[in-house]
Amino acid sequence: MKAQNLKELIVSLKSKSPPLLTFSRQELETATNNYAEDRDLGYNLYSGIDEQGRSISVKKLYDNESIINEVAVASQITNHNNILKLLGFCWETEFPTLVYEDTSNGPLFDHIIEDPWFFCCVEGRKTACPKLPWETRLRVTTEIADTLVYLHTATSNPIIHTSINPKIIYLNKDYVVKLSGFNDALWIPKGETFAETKKTWCSTFTAPEAWPSRRFTEKSDVYSFGLLSLEVLTGKETFRMTNEVSDSDLVEESEGAIHLFRRNWNKKDIEVYLNSNILKEGNKEQQMAFLGVALRCVKSKPEERPTMTEVVQELRQIKQLQPSSISCEFIKWP
Structure with a gap:
């Protein structure tokens, strides 16, 4: 060009x-x-x-x-x-x-990933990274989900971002989400349900069905959002959540992390995989409900994933309810 x-x-x-x-x-x-x-x-x-x-x-x-x-x-x-x-x-x-x-608080990645040696930008200056509290993480994630709904529904041809991840989502001085990274975005042609790309890249956030077919749908963004949500909840990069898979294939690494959560879903030690700082804040029931949403977003079969509209509705429910009022019946298990 x-x-x-x-x-x-x-x-x-x-x-x-x-x-x-x-x-x-x-x-x-x-x-x-x-x-x-x-x-x-x-x-x-x-x-x-x-x-x-x-x-x-x-x-x-x-x-x-x-x-x-x-x-x-x-x-x-x-x-x-x-x-x-x-x-x-x-x-x-x-x-x-x-x-x-303004994006003076830098990328979301800086404020959720735990790394004692990592410095980030806060209000335009490099400093040790303060991590977001649970309430802010839930709000920020809801803003991201709402933005994806807009991309998928606001124009006659749905826009698929294809590259949702915490490094291209910025925060302004008030910690309001600013989504960027549209260089690989795709429009779904009229009458079609998917968009094709000639790109040969792949990342940990790429939905398994989009690689190697190179066909992206709205459910591809849902999958990426689910992985992002897991990082928000754990404070760890997806490919660092488990050592049980080969690091030669990024998509397999993500699948390994998802399998780890599913396998331990009903075990009491599931909490060891969540971020220790936000666990200390309480709101365990909210966090488990949030985890349930994330795991349904990353289901292997696209048709089993929720739409982003459904995700936003559930996140708003979680946000509105007090922790003590969230029952096991409210949580939709993956």
Whole structure:
């Protein structure tokens, strides 16, 4: 994809409301303190403050092909608060520099994965990572689910994200979700139930039926969301949850972690796999109900998984109920 094509796309978006802004190279260097290390949010994204005192995120590009689909998709779905909004751009760099809204608390990954040696960005500065309490984890996960409902239902052709994972989900200064990473998103063609990709990649979050068929459906996103939910609940990356599978196949690693939970579902020691810090907060019944939702999302057969609309409804039920009022009858076992 040539640079001119990306430029034409962005210029065409200037007529949208609100219109995209144009930033100078000097403005962005000043805003990010010359792209200082402590402003690095990951994935070439930097936190900054513009001349109006507004918190922004600046994305440096090193090619065009990896970003053009993200810009094209994101420009079509601007009416949801939890989708990262493109504010403007800068043409004075070798490749266009994109300017997004505030993501100053960095990726969700930083705030859920337990690692004593890991530092993250909090309000635009690198520091030891504070982990999210259970109540915030439940809210954030519900926001992610609601955003996926929007992608699947808001346009005439459902949009499949295909790459849901905690590293491309950012948090703003108020810890509100901002979903990004639309570079591999797909539209389901009219009259079809799936979308095909020519990409040959695979990750721990890829639904097993989507690999190696390269066909993605709404239920593929449901599966990825289920794995993300397990990481939210355990504080561990999916492929680190078990050593019982080969690390040569990412999809098999995810399946191994899922099998581990299912096998121990009715055992008292299931709690050893959950995050110790959120267990100390109480709300065990909520967390077990949440685990039940996650495990149904990652069922092997796509038709047995819930829709994202159903997931949102269940998460809101869990959020509204007090821990003491949640009975075993409420929990839908996987």
